[in-house]
Amino acid sequence: MSRTRFHKTLALLLASLPLFAACDADFDVEGGNELVVEGWIDSGGFPVVKLTRTLAVGSDYRPTSELSDCIERWAVVRVSDGERTVTLVGHSDDSYYPPYVYTTSEMRGVPGRTYRLTVECLDGTRAEAEATIPPPASIDSFSLEPVALADTLCQLYAYVGGGGSDDAYYKLFTCVLGKDFGLMSAYFGIASGAVLPADGRMAVSRGRQNMEFGFSPYFTYGDRVMVKLARIDSTAYAFWRGFEDMADLSRNPLFPVTNNLRSNIRGGFGYWFGYGSCTQTVVLHP
Numbered sequence: 001m002s003r004t005r006f007h008k009t010l011a012l013l014l015a016s017l018p019l020f021a022a023c024d025a026d027f028d029v030e031g032g033n034e035l036v037v038e039g040w041i042d043s044g045g046f047p048v049v050k051l052t053r054t055l056a057v058g059s060d061y062r063p064t065s066e067l068s069d070c071i072e073r074w075a076v077v078r079v080s081d082g083e084r085t086v087t088l089v090g091h092s093d094d095s096y097y098p099p100y101v102y103t104t105s106e107m108r109g110v111p112g113r114t115y116r117l118t119v120e121c122l123d124g125t126r127a128e129a130e131a132t133i134p135p136p137a138s139i140d141s142f143s144l145e146p147v148a149l150a151d152t153l154c155q156l157y158a159y160v161g162g163g164g165s166d167d168a169y170y171k172l173f174t175c176v177l178g179k180d181f182g183l184m185s186a187y188f189g190i191a192s193g194a195v196l197p198a199d200g201r202m203a204v205s206r207g208r209q210n211m212e213f214g215f216s217p218y219f220t221y222g223d224r225v226m227v228k229l230a231r232i233d234s235t236a237y238a239f240w241r242g243f244e245d246m247a248d249l250s251r252n253p254l255f256p257v258t259n260n261l262r263s264n265i266r267g268g269f270g271y272w273f274g275y276g277s278c279t280q281t282v283v284l285h286p
Contacts, residue, residue, distance in 0.1 A: 186206070
């Protein structure tokens with residue numbers, strides 16, 4: 001089998017490790033130790049950046065306990081809005097995965113502004129990217145429908161304010177309070193405004209945690225769910241569209257994923273996005 005360079009974020013590596021551990025011995029992949037950036041800034045929110053290093057995925061089993069070594073903890077991370085520059089501070093935070101982030105309370109995202117991210121690592125690696133925050137999205141209301149043949153499960157729907165804009169793109173993140181570690185990408189929670197129905201209805205699903213088996217995208221009656229709806233640009237839409245496909249296919253041994261996700265990071269992999277976002281919490285009553 002030909003040797004292929006294969007890179008993923010740490011989160012996706014965790015999700016796909018069981019698959020590759022079961023591959024034939026002639027499967028081999030080069031690469032590793034390249035920088036992966038996962039960063040965003042919400043309208044009205046603080047910048048958040050997670051840094052990891054890629055692994056060379058091969059036939060040898062690697063326990064998940066070793067993956068913490070892939071976290072980049074000693075980088076200098078800065079964000080500039082064109083008028084001033086702030087340095088983000090790295091610290092452990094169990095509400096994120098991986099549980100180490102760079103952030104600051106000295107800068108909040110403003111719709112319409114462009115934010116430049118720079119990352120400098122001790123080994124000389126340098127990465128940078130720019131992102132503009134779109135106008136914020138809004139949620140007009142929620143609705144709930146029962147799931148057939150499952151008395152305790154339900155499907156949540158959110159209605160995008162104004163029915164959504166034809167030239168806009170939207171991304172959902174969810175967190176079941178008391179159950180999940182924090183906001184996660186909602187399962188297939190992405191849509192183009194051009195294809196949203198007139199009422200702007202979007203299905204809201206749970207996020208899938210790494211190494212989770214028996215996953216269900218539905219919520220349980222009684223759940224207290226935090227929902228974040230973000231308006232995103234076409235670059236972020238292309239990334240999250242590819243992420244959803246990769247997350248789904250990487251669990252299927254018949255269709256191994258060997259392509260990188262799209263990236264707007266120069267000098268690394270990953271993303272730096274601006275989100276025009278709103279967040280609401282809803283209790284799911286029957």
